[in-house]
Amino acid sequence: MDIVFSTIVGAVIFLTFVIGLAVSIGSLPFAIIVAFVSAMMLYDFYQTSRDALKKGPDDNSTGQ
Numbered sequence: 001m002d003i004v005f006s007t008i009v010g011a012v013i014f015l016t017f018v019i020g021l022a023v024s025i026g027s028l029p030f031a032i033i034v035a036f037v038s039a040m041m042l043y044d045f046y047q048t049s050r051d052a053l054k055k056g057p058d059d060n061s062t063g064q
Contacts, residue, residue: 003052007045014041 015038022034 004049007048011041011045014038 018034018038022031
């Protein structure tokens with residue numbers, strides 16, 4: 001479950017930074033790149049969260 005929480009925190013910090021950067025720069029090509037990279041990150045977050053929740057809290061396969 002800590003993987004899901006840390007992923008949420010990282011995603012929020014990343015999205016806040018890159019979206020703010022895209023707005024401040026104001027360039028369409030950069031905004032497209034930010035949108036594409038953000039979509040890839042959110043898809044990876046979905047996959048990671050789904051896998052972590054399937055394993056359950058008793059599985060310690062993350063090496064911790």
